Amino acid sequence: xxxxxxxxxxxxxxxxxxxxxxxxxxxxxxxxxxxxxxxxxxxxxxxxxxxxxxxxxxxxxxxxxxxxxxxxxxxxxxxxxxxxxxxxxxxxxxxxxxxxxxxxxxxxxxxxxxxxxxxxxxxxxxxxxxxxxxxxxxxxxxxxxxxxxxxxxxxxxxxxxxxxxxxxxxxxxxxxxxxxxxxxxxxxxxxxxxxxxxxxxxxxxxxxxxxxxxxxxxxxxxxxxxxxxxxxxxxxxxxxxxxxxxxxxxxxxxxxxxxxxxxxxxxxxxxxxxxxxxxxxxxxxxxxxxxxxxxxxxxxxxxxxxxxxxxxxxxxxxxxxxxxxxxxxxx
Amino acid sequence: xxxxxxxxxxxxxxxxxxxxxxxxxxxxxxxxxxxxxxxxxxxxxxxxxxxxxxxxxxxxxxxxxxxxxxxxxxxxxxxxxxxxxxxxxxxxxxxxxxxxxxxxxxxxxxxxxxxxxxxxxxxxxxxxxxxxxxxxxxxxxxxxxxxxxxxxxxxxxxxxxxxxxxxxxxxxxxxxxxxxxxxxxxxxxxxxxxxxxxxxxxxxxxxxxxxxxxxxxxxxxxxxxxxxxxxxxxxxxxxxxxxxxxxxxxxxxxxxxxxxxxxxxxxxxxxxxxxxxxxxxxxxxxxxxxxxxxxxxxxxxxxxxxxxxxxxxxxxxxxxxxxxxxxxxxxxxxxxxxxxxxxxxxxxxxxxxxxxxxxxxxxxxxxxxxxxxxxxxxxxxxxxxxxxxxxxxxxxxxxxxxxxxxxxxxxxxxxxxxxxxxxxxxxxxxxxxxxxxxxxxxxxxxxxxxxxxxxxxxxxxxxxxxxxxxxxxxxxxxxxxxxxxxxxxxxxxxxxxxxxxxxxxxxxxxxxxxxxxxxxxxxxxxxxxxxxxxxxxxxxxxxxx
Numbered sequence: 001x002x003x004x005x006x007x008x009x010x011x012x013x014x015x016x017x018x019x020x021x022x023x024x025x026x027x028x029x030x031x032x033x034x035x036x037x038x039x040x041x042x043x044x045x046x047x048x049x050x051x052x053x054x055x056x057x058x059x060x061x062x063x064x065x066x067x068x069x070x071x072x073x074x075x076x077x078x079x080x081x082x083x084x085x086x087x088x089x090x091x092x093x094x095x096x097x098x099x100x101x102x103x104x105x106x107x108x109x110x111x112x113x114x115x116x117x118x119x120x121x122x123x124x125x126x127x128x129x130x131x132x133x134x135x136x137x138x139x140x141x142x143x144x145x146x147x148x149x150x151x152x153x154x155x156x157x158x159x160x161x162x163x164x165x166x167x168x169x170x171x172x173x174x175x176x177x178x179x180x181x182x183x184x185x186x187x188x189x190x191x192x193x194x195x196x197x198x199x200x201x202x203x204x205x206x207x208x209x210x211x212x213x214x215x216x217x218x219x220x221x222x223x224x225x226x227x228x229x230x231x232x233x234x235x236x237x238x239x240x241x242x243x244x245x246x247x248x249x250x251x252x253x254x255x256x257x258x259x260x261x262x263x264x265x266x267x268x269x270x271x272x273x274x275x276x277x278x279x280x281x282x283x284x285x286x287x288x289x290x291x292x293x294x295x296x297x298x299x300x301x302x303x304x305x306x307x308x309x310x311x312x313x314x315x316x317x318x319x320x321x322x323x324x325x326x327x328x329x330x331x
Numbered sequence: 332x333x334x335x336x337x338x339x340x341x342x343x344x345x346x347x348x349x350x351x352x353x354x355x356x357x358x359x360x361x362x363x364x365x366x367x368x369x370x371x372x373x374x375x376x377x378x379x380x381x382x383x384x385x386x387x388x389x390x391x392x393x394x395x396x397x398x399x400x401x402x403x404x405x406x407x408x409x410x411x412x413x414x415x416x417x418x419x420x421x422x423x424x425x426x427x428x429x430x431x432x433x434x435x436x437x438x439x440x441x442x443x444x445x446x447x448x449x450x451x452x453x454x455x456x457x458x459x460x461x462x463x464x465x466x467x468x469x470x471x472x473x474x475x476x477x478x479x480x481x482x483x484x485x486x487x488x489x490x491x492x493x494x495x496x497x498x499x500x501x502x503x504x505x506x507x508x509x510x511x512x513x514x515x516x517x518x519x520x521x522x523x524x525x526x527x528x529x530x531x532x533x534x535x536x537x538x539x540x541x542x543x544x545x546x547x548x549x550x551x552x553x554x555x556x557x558x559x560x561x562x563x564x565x566x567x568x569x570x571x572x573x574x575x576x577x578x579x580x581x582x583x584x585x586x587x588x589x590x591x592x593x594x595x596x597x598x599x600x601x602x603x604x605x606x607x608x609x610x611x612x613x614x615x616x617x618x619x620x621x622x623x624x625x626x627x628x629x630x631x632x633x634x635x636x637x638x639x640x641x642x643x644x645x646x647x648x649x650x651x652x653x654x655x656x657x658x659x660x661x662x663x664x665x666x667x668x669x670x671x672x673x674x675x676x677x678x679x680x681x682x683x684x685x686x687x688x689x690x691x692x693x694x695x696x697x698x699x700x701x702x703x704x705x706x707x708x709x710x711x712x713x714x715x716x717x718x719x720x721x722x723x724x725x726x727x728x729x730x731x732x733x734x735x736x737x738x739x740x741x742x743x744x745x746x747x748x749x750x751x752x753x754x755x756x757x758x759x760x761x762x763x764x765x766x767x768x769x770x771x772x773x774x775x776x777x778x779x780x781x782x783x784x785x786x787x788x789x790x791x792x793x794x795x796x797x798x799x800x801x802x803x804x805x806x807x808x809x810x811x812x813x814x815x816x817x818x819x820x821x822x823x824x825x826x827x828x829x830x831x832x833x834x835x836x837x838x839x840x841x842x843x844x845x846x847x848x849x850x851x852x853x854x855x856x857x858x859x860x861x862x863x864x865x866x867x868x869x870x871x872x873x874x875x876x
Binding site: 005006007008009018019022023026029030033034037038040041044045048049050053055056057058059060062066067070071074075078079081082084085086088089090092093108141142143145147149150152153154155156158159160161163176178179180181182183184185186187188189191 | 398399402469470471475477478481482483566567572573606607608609611612615636637638639642645646649650653656657658660661663664665667668670671672673674675676677685688689692693696697699700702703704705706707708709711712713773776777778780781782783784785786787789792831861862863
């Protein structure tokens with residue numbers, strides 16, 4: 001048997017290495033204070049050991065220096081931790097523009113993954129090295145948490161909303177994939193492997209076995225867009241733009257700022273699209289009316305929802321958008 | 332001053348001996364003992380659960396237990412240990428016994444309410460045990476929704492009711508203590524002459540009164556959602572699962588301080604007695620308890636950095652969490668400085684107190700890792716967290732509770748225990764504890780998630796160390812159970828003040844105390860921990876020395 005005794009996880013990204021430096025700083029502070037206090041205890045216990053029960057200790061004057069140094073020094077050391085940790089976390093919260101998007105759905109008790117070309121896998125994640133990867137994630141049931149230890153990233157995954165996490169691995173190799181939030185009986189079996197591969201290996205894997213199995217999320221979403229009848233009310237660039245369309249155009253909708261009927265303004269993102277599909281009356285774009293669109297709650301799976309949203313995201317409109325908007329507003 | 336006449340007086344244990352006199356007692360000291368026996372019982376249940384799953388975790392595969400049983404066992408361990416051992420441990424046992432004695436009062440402000448608290452506690456405990464007997468619960472002690480409210484197939488409602496009911500016992504004890512401290516102090520006992528144990532109980536009681544109702548509401552909503560399908564937390568019913576986490580941690584983070592502040596009080600009193608010196612920086616130690624109680628209410632979001640909570644909220648919570656570290660650091664430095672130029676006596680209570688300082692220090696410092704956002708993302712829900720809170724809860728509070736029980740045992744029972752075996756036990760518990768939980772920091776950083784029944788092979792060696800350490804710790808604890816049981820029946824009779832300690836409970840009342848505590852109403856004329864006071868050495872105690 002090959003016995004190994006690792007005590008530290010591999011760091012497979014720049015970010016992971018940065019987290020490790022932060023960890024090293026906290027370790028240094030921890031070791032310093034642990035040793036300091038331990039030494040003091042040992043010294044005091046031996047030096048001031050009670051010789052007899054007749055020993056008396058006179059009342060002693062106490063200065064404030066211990067309280068002052070004992071709070072100021074730890075305060076500064078702690079503030080370094082705070083700023084360092086918050087900055088590192090904050091700077092890495094948003095994926096770069098060119099990140100490749102992979103869809104992840106958690107369910108009791110597996111991770112389902114879908115790549116941009118439509119290739120799917122379960123409890124495995126194949127990704128190319130040196131390429132920013134953005135994961136858009138949701139759950140079909142309870143809360144799960146997507147955790148890749150070697151990349152030092154973790155994000156809870158919830159039903160009814162999208163959470164995101166991104167990374168750019170810089171070392172080829174495998175890492176564990178864990179569900180970190182307790183999710184029921186087989187929680188500890190909701191695990192898998194992340195394969196970080198060279199670009200050429202990844203392409204070979206993508207086009208290899210099983211590659212033709214399905215449509216890409218965008219293609220699948222386009223089919224759903226027709227079969228569910230969305231196309232009857234929402235302009236998607238294929239049908240003529242007429243005022244008869246009862247819903248807002250979706251061409252170029254993603255990322256646009258829209259004003260709602262209640263005056264609120266928001267950016268159309270995945271969460272808004274999701275909400276509008278399952279609960280259409282929640283927030284309606286001005287000047288469209290309530291109770292026109294039926295809910296699709298329960299009629300589409302989480303995966304299909306993601307495909308629809310991917311399709312809507314792919315409808316990039318450019319100038320057409322502005323025209324369409326005026327058209328709609330005039331109706 | 333009462334002197335060495337203990338042999339000839341009736342005391343609170345001997346005055347009435349019927350079962351009825353115990354079950355209907357209004358004596359705070361007897362209520363304290365009722366709690367002592369009850370929580371030892373719950374501790375043994377929680378400990379047995381831990382022993383079982385710790386054994387199973389010795390190998391990476393499932394050995395003895397099924398997934399379901401494993402999940403139920405860690406849930407039972409968490410629920411029982413937190414709500415039925417740690418929360419009541421020091422306040423309900425030592426607090427009940429000592430608070431009126433330390434204040435020079437005949438009893439707590441509301442003795443009947445005090446007894447009612449114990450009954451409510453036992454009813455809550457019974458519900459939880461019934462839930463276990465009916466087949467158990469598998470949600471984890473955190474009851475996260477929507478798993479607990481919709482998906483779990485176990486006895487969630489029964490167990491949650493147990494926690495809900497027990498909460499009221501906490502609230503009533505808290506109210507009782509707050510009023511007692513305000514109204515029942517004897518003449519001369521000003522706020523800044525109070526023992527630090529009283530300060531810490533006071534801070535704890537405030538948290539209990541302010542925080543526990545929120546837990547009750549949260550659990551109640553959970554029960555409504557599970558029982559009646561009212562959508563509060565389940566997104567499929569229109570609820571928000573993250574709302575549950577906010578509400579749960581709004582109580583459960585302050586509850587961490589309910590579980591540690593009273594321990595601080597015990598350690599302060601013991602450090603002073605066994606260093607024969609006033610606690611260094613008395614005012615700072617007292618005020619740091621209050622500061623922790625207040626700031627502790629504003630840090631709950633640090634449990635939720637990866638929950639999809641806003642990153643800006645996360646930053647505020649991270650910052651506030653670091654602030655709690657400062658008063659905590661102050662306490663550690665002051666306890667250590669208390670020994671400086673003191674007269675240090677290494678009896679079992681002192682060994683436990685020193686063990687507490689070392690373990691709680693590590694527990695506190697590793698809390699900083701989890702307050703640091705980028706590090707917490709990696710460490711959240713791993714064994715690093717498990718190790719951290721066991722260092723605080725077991726290394727801190729359980730050690731403090733044992734420290735307090737060893738310290739006040741002679742006063743409570745009128746008997747001594749074996750000095751040799753108690754020191755052995757303290758050393759075994761300390762060593763076993765570190766063996767159990769230190770390896771968990773390492774595997775936590777390596778990525779080992781918590782609540783995993785089966786796990787990758789590379790973590791096995793760390794789990795084996797943990798299991799071995801837990802056995803050593805278990806041995807130390809069983810040893811303590813043995814010599815305490817022996818002492819209860821056969822132990823050598825204790826003198827009035829066997830540790831030569833300062834404090835009304837030692838100097839102004841016999842061992843064990845009479846039912847109404849004091850022969851004559853005490854008047855305090857000295858500052859707290861005035862170890863120059865010769866009256867702490869009674870003739871009988873001197874003869875023993």
